Structures are given as C-alpha cells and as structure tokens.
Amino acid sequence: MDVRSIWGSRASGKETNPPTRFVDFHAAASTCSPSRASLLTGRLGLRNGVTHNFAVTSVGGLPLNETTLAEVLQQAGYVTGMIGKWHLGHHGSYHPNFRGFDYYFGIPYSHDMGCTDTPGYNHPPCPACPRGNRPSRNLERDCYSDVALPLYENLNIVEQPVNLSSLAQKYAEKATQFIQHASTSGRPFLLYVGLAHMHVPLARTQLSAEPWGRRPYAAGLREMDSLVGQIKDKVDRTAKNNTFLWFTGDNGPWAQKCELAGSVGPFTGSWQTHQGGSPAKQTTWEGGHRVPALAYWPGRVSSNVTSTALLSVLDIFPTVVALAGAQLPRGRHFDGLDASEVLFGRVQSGHRVLFHPNSGAAGEDGALQTVRLERYKAFYITGGAKACDGSVGPELHHEPPLIFNLEDDVAEALPLERGSTEYRRALPKVREALAGVLRDIADDNTSRADYAQDPSVTPCCNPRRAACRCQTV
Secondary structure, eight states: OOOOOOOOOBTTBOOSSOOEEESSEEOSSSSHHHHHHHHHHSSOHHHHSOOSOOOTTBSOOSOTTSOOHHHHHHHTTOEEEEEEOOOSOOSGGGSGGGTTOSEEEEOSSOTTSSBOSSOOBOSSOOOOOOOTTOOOOOOSTTOOOSSBOOEEETTEEEEESOOHHHHHHHHHHHHHHHHHHHHHHTOOEEEEEEOOTTSSSBOOOGGGGSGGGGSHHHHHHHHHHHHHHHHHHHHHHHHGGGOOEEEEOSSOOOGGGGGGSOOOTTOOOHHHHHHSSBSSTTSSSHHHHBOOEEEEOTTTSOSSOEEOOOEEGGGHHHHHHHHTTOOOOSSSOOSOOOOHHHHTTSOSOOOSEEEEEOOSSSSSTTOEEEEEETTEEEEEEEOOBOOTTSOOOOOEEEEEEEEEETTTOTTOOSOOOTTSHHHHHHHHHHHHHHHHHHHHHHTSOOOOOOOOBOGGGSOOSOTTSGGGOEEOO
16 A cells, blocks of 8 residues: 555544554555565565565566465464455466465556556556557556556456456455455454555546545545445454454655655655655655554554554564464564554554665665664665656765654754764664674575566456456456
8 A cells, every 4th residue: 555644534434443553653665565575574675585566577476485474374274365456476376366365356566557448647647548459559658558457356357457446446345245254254364455545546536526536636545544444344343353453554655646646744854855856655764664554453452542663564474473373484584573562552662673675766676774773763875766846866875874863853854963972872773783684684594586577477368459458347
C-alpha cells in the first residue's frame, strides 16, 4: 500500500474501539518490492536478496530459499490468503500460491505496470489499452500500452485488462469471503491485503461524482477507508476478539506524481529540498519510509493510544509468528523484533537502531548508508528522487556523515554541527551500529534474487488479441 493516511472515522459509523496508532513506524525500504519482501521475511534486502523492484518481464522474484510469513503460519495450521498487489515475482514458483498462500486474488505487480480500459488519474496521463488491430499509443515513456494489467485468482488470469473502477470492491468481496470461509472452517487464518491505494493511477470511481471527489486523491482515500472498513466489519462480526489487524504502508508519496501523490506531512526533508529533488519515495529521508501504522485487537491491543515506539514493517514477521505460537525459521538472522510487548502496552520502546536501505534515489540499491539510532539519524549518502517539477537532487557522499536530531528536527532541516559535543557523542555509536549490522549480514545465510528478464514470461491470457484481452469473471 502506497498510503499516507491514517484510520479515521469511517462511513459505517464512529469507531467504538479505536486502534493503537504508531507515529514512528517505518517501511523497510522506500520502494515496492523490497518493502514487501521485508514484510514477508522480516529481513532487509541485503539478506533476502530483494533490493529493487521486479518488472513485468522478470523471470525471478523473492528467492525461493527465503521463508515467508505465510509459509510459517501455513505449517502451523493456518489458512492463508493474499489479496491485492504481490510484486515479488509472478513466473513459475514465485507466484503467491507457491509462497505459502492457499488463496490468491490480485494483480502481480503495481497497477501502473499494464494498460487498462479505465486508466484513471495519472501524471502524465496514460492511454487506454488498444482495441482490435489498432496500434498502441505509447505517448509517455512510463506508460505500459502493449500488455494489459492482469487480474489473477490463484494461478489463473480471470480478467485482462483489470477494471480499476471496480477493483476495490472486488478486493473487499474476496476478503470478506475468505474471512467467512476461514472462520467457518474453525481454523485460524492469515489474510494479507496489498491495496492498490494510494498508488497511481487513482481510479475513477463513483466517489468522484461527489463534491469532494473533485480531488482524486481525497476520493481515493475515502474509497480505501471504505474498503478497510468493510474488512474490519467482517472481522468484528466473525472473530472480533481473536483477530489482530495491522495496517500500514510500504513507502511514502511518489512526488513526481504531483497532486496525485499525497503529502509527506511534517517530514519534509528540508535539507534535501534545498539541494534539489524530492525527499519522499525512493529516498532514505523520513518522507520516503516513515509510514502510517495502526494495530487493532479489542481486549488485547491498547485502545485509542498513540505510541512513539520506533518500529518497522520488519517487525510484522517476528511479531505475528510469536503471537501465533509458531517458530522462526532456523539458520538465518532477522532484522525485525517481536513487538508484542509494545502492542500490549507493557513497554514503550521498540528498536534502538534501524537501517534504511538505499531505494533508488542515491547509491547502490539495498546498501545500508542511512542509520537511525534512537533520536539520531545519520546519512552517509544523500540524494533527491524525481520531484513534481522534474528535478532530481544530486548524489552526495558524506564522511563523516550528516547527523540530524529527529526529536528536535523532524523536518531534517539542519544537521548537527560536526564539532559539537552532541555530534561527537552520537558519531561513534552510529559507526559501531553500522559496522555491527554489516558484520552480521556477512555472517548470515543470505540470498540473491534473479533479476533477469524475458518477454515470454509476461502475463498474457490471450496472445492472439490486442493487449492480451480476456475476461472470465
């Protein structure tokens, strides 16, 4: 989910058991595939091998020797389902059904990676899929106009191109059906929902007809809110006191999409904006990886609490495994921690140290050159992603690193003076933490993803028709 929102009041009424809200929660990378790989493995990209995004023509995906959260819970007797965006490999054994999910309904990668008949709002706009024998109109370099976006149910493509206007409701229906079937079976379940929201293109839904729908992003947020609300309501009706919901995002706003990207809020990365480019998605500035996070479990997770604990998407894997009474895979190291004590209000702190991998704006993909140490954040490299105006910030290396005190400067505007007592006190701790994790990764059982590409693996249900058109649902 490329979301930058929080769970607010929903169309179904006032929330009677407000969730715990985390305000210092971080994606494990600031771009799609690496962030999702870390969610499902509890490991950074330098360990699990996923350091940048997979393509429509990618042969590989999340390395097969990496164990997913779904595989762990499946072995523990859980019914497992995945609905929505996957983006961890779609060819052969990389498909979700072979990575621990009993049921899958969704799209194999981002929904801007294929044409549709309902293109939605994008910047710049992309054309609809070609029909008949008409040639494609690939007017923009970033548009996919030759192959339509596919919708899968398990191993089969059931619709190509996807109807974006009805996709959210289909996700809600499939999610509620899965919850009902799992509850009826009497078995515990894991449901992983990867929403299309708030990634571009933003769908042209019925909400757009409303007065506030003149702003596509606001309409998309309301649609997402409704979708999440439907899923939560189903849980409340079937297994409220024994089901844990965790809601978060996979990276910050995609600034080059301008008004369709959302807002970084107070995490403006002011030092970087003065250098040029965006401090959001694809960067290691707070606007790239600090994401909304909510936890809901009536009677177990504290209600209506705002937590400042330093937590990460990396923590979902070990936390859920612990809550399920399962065992972590052996023979590998994990970057996440079991956050159960934080969720239950018994402790107030999470990580002491987090590492933010390079995610496209500067440096080698996946490399660890940004360190969060308690209130401090150190940059050994900086760079700005493509901004709304098309500008890109230069890649700059810093030795010694820039260090910001996020407690006093969440906008990352003014680094500490290198000669100051505070800087000299923080620097050796930063160096020690970075050296420690690099030693640990060198000693770990790590994987390498196959990023080879072959046009023949492009999902296509009917190669004889323009854009691979077919529809079975």
